[in-house]
Amino acid sequence: MNDLDIRLVRCFVAVANERSFTRAAxxxxxxxxxxxxxxxRLEEHLGFQLFDRNRTRAVIVSPEAESFLPVAQDYLVAAERAxxxxRRIRDQAAVYLNLGAPDFSADMPTRTAIxxxxxxxxxRYEIEIHNAxxxxxxxxxxxxxxxxxxxxGPHVDPHSEALVLGRYRLGLLVPMERVRTARQPLTLSAFAGEKVAIFRxxxxxxxxxxVAPILETAGISLTYLPESSLTAMLQxxxxxxxxxLIGEWQRDVPHMPDNFSVLALDEPSLSFNLNLVRRTGDRRPAVTALWNFAAQSLRVAA
Known part of the structure; x- marks a missing residue:
């Protein structure tokens, strides 16, 4: 005999308990x-009759069904326990959060604080960061x-919602000699006719x-980084x-080369949002907990 279909067993138990097909349905x-x-179908599977109806249309439980009923009830209870x-395992797993983030955002104070x-x-929560x-x-x-x-950057994805955590300014990674001789912040016009490398x-x-139109309007020629990780930018x-082009906050990161630094620019429009994003309508406990904490942190900071 093959395994019992729990849906069929549930039907049998309902009829046996109600002694009525109408009430069981x-x-x-x-x-x-x-x-x-x-x-x-269940009778064919089991090989014996479960019910009979007498002339008054009352449901009669067969002797075989009476013997089978306690086992069937235990079967349903065991299935519900499983x-x-x-569900408990799933709920416990919900305290484990997989978060995505650009690798350079690890140096952003707002992200770290949140x-x-x-x-x-x-x-009890555990977080793993996936870089991309x-x-x-x-x-x-x-x-x-x-x-x-x-x-x-701007959030334009229609399938998710964003919480703006803060704004960060962009600067230029240049040799230290240029930083020493320049009065900061420096206007973009100082780089007119030069190349600036940005992400693709x-x-x-x-x-x-x-970002790109602002640089091009200032007469800057754009070239593209072959690799967009922070380490690759520095190299x-x-x-x-x-x-x-690099984040202004990265001027003080420990891995900044001694012979390079980040030059502040007098260009307020060269700034961008750091966002926390979730799927629209995602109200799972762990997701909601982080979202609410971040929102509360913004209110406190304000």
Whole structure:
């Protein structure tokens, strides 16, 4: 005999307890003819008759069914316990959050403060950061590979919602000699006719399109970084001597080369949002907890 279909067993127990196909169908919220079909299927599977109807249309439980009923009830109870256990495991797993973020955002004070503060308040939660650029992060978020994401630039994804955590300014990574001789902040016109390396458009189209026209209007020739990680940006600047568009906050990061620094620019429009993003309508406990903590942190800071 093959394994019992729990749906058929549930139908049998309902009829046996109610002693009525009509009341059992109402209890199960199914059509009575369909319930009768399920009982016949179970009888064929078991090899014995479960019910009979006398002339008054009363449901008679067969002796075999009377013997089978306690076992069937235990079977349903065990199934419910298994389902409840699975739900508990799932709920416990919900305190584990997969977050996406660009690798350079690890140096952003706002991101660090939110994650550290959240974990201090919720010690049972665990967070793993997955690094990628914003376009890839939004793709992974939509496909359910990550739970939430820190993104940069304008938020234009229609399938998710964003909480703006703060604004950060951009600067230029240049040799230290240029920083020493320049009065800061420096206008973009000082770089007219020069090359500036920026990230490729495909890694964040909205962000790129908010920055590139400003540089080009100032007479700057754009060249593109072959690799967009922070380490690659630093290596590119050292290797080529070309100024690199980079976050102004990164001036003081420990891994900044001694012979390079970040030059502040007198250009307020060269700034961008740091966002916390979740799928629209995602109200899972862990996601909601981090979202609410971040929102509360913004209110306190204000």
């Amino acid at each position: 109402e209890r199960l919220r199914i059509a009575q003819p369909w319930l009768s079909v399920q009982i016949r 389902a409840a256990s699975a 994650i550290d503060g959240f974990l201090a308040r919720h010690p 650029w914003t376009v890839e992060l939004l793709k992974r978020l939509g496909e359910g590979e990550i739970d939430m994401a820190f993104t940069v 458009r495909n890694v964040n189209p909205a962000f790129h399109d908010s 590119f600047g050292q290797r080529t001597g070309i100024a690199v």
